[in-house]
Amino acid sequence: MSETPRLPLLSLEDAAKAAQEMELPAPLAELNVFRILLHQPRVAKAISDLLMTLLFSGKLDHRVRELVIMRIGWATGSNYEWTQHWKIAQEQFGTTAEELLALRDWRASALFDETDRAALAAVDETLETGAISAETFARCRTLLGGVQETLELVAAISAWRSISQIARSIDIPLEEGVASWPPDGTPSPQA
Numbered sequence: 001m002s003e004t005p006r007l008p009l010l011s012l013e014d015a016a017k018a019a020q021e022m023e024l025p026a027p028l029a030e031l032n033v034f035r036i037l038l039h040q041p042r043v044a045k046a047i048s049d050l051l052m053t054l055l056f057s058g059k060l061d062h063r064v065r066e067l068v069i070m071r072i073g074w075a076t077g078s079n080y081e082w083t084q085h086w087k088i089a090q091e092q093f094g095t096t097a098e099e100l101l102a103l104r105d106w107r108a109s110a111l112f113d114e115t116d117r118a119a120l121a122a123v124d125e126t127l128e129t130g131a132i133s134a135e136t137f138a139r140c141r142t143l144l145g146g147v148q149e150t151l152e153l154v155a156a157i158s159a160w161r162s163i164s165q166i167a168r169s170i171d172i173p174l175e176e177g178v179a180s181w182p183p184d185g186t187p188s189p190q191a
Contacts, residue, residue, distance in 0.1 A: 012035070028048055051159060057179060063093055067103060076168065082188070083179075122153060126161065
């Protein structure tokens with residue numbers, strides 16, 4: 001990741017104005033990812049609507065969703081994604097730093113239950129092959145609680161996989177003063 005993104009950041013003022021015009025939550029305009037996405041306001045709005053729905057209006061367990069997001073960040077080498085969710089995963093959605101660090105090699109960790117493992121397997125399979133295997137999908141459907149939760153899992157994997165691709169392709173820089181690869185600065189081997 002370089003210090004300069006491949007596309008320019010909007011100024012905070014221009015990003016705030018564009019966000020207000022598109023009725024996006026004001027705090028999003030302060031994030032570098034949206035300071036770039038707001039060059040194309042309809043794209044920013046569509047992505048915001050999807051992410052906000054999955055984050056705050058869904059049926060999927062918040063902790064499981066954050067494990068999924070953080071696993072995608074680590075497995076794809078997305079420093080921006082890992083860094084953005086490091087704090088909120090713990091402070092807002094019930095994960096621990098120990099769990100997040102264990103995602104680096106989740107299969108070797110005893111911190112994850114059967115539901116966590118099914119969701120994490122779904123992430124890894126999607127990243128490796130583009131789809132969740134029939135066996136893992138059936139396990140997720142049984143363990144997550146039903147159709148809505150399973151659909152949200154698939155949507156969450158797809159959404160944050162896309163965010164990882166956007167962040168890495170554009171080379172979105174971290175916000176000022178934010179440390180790389182928290183908590184210890186150890187980057188993903190994919191970075």
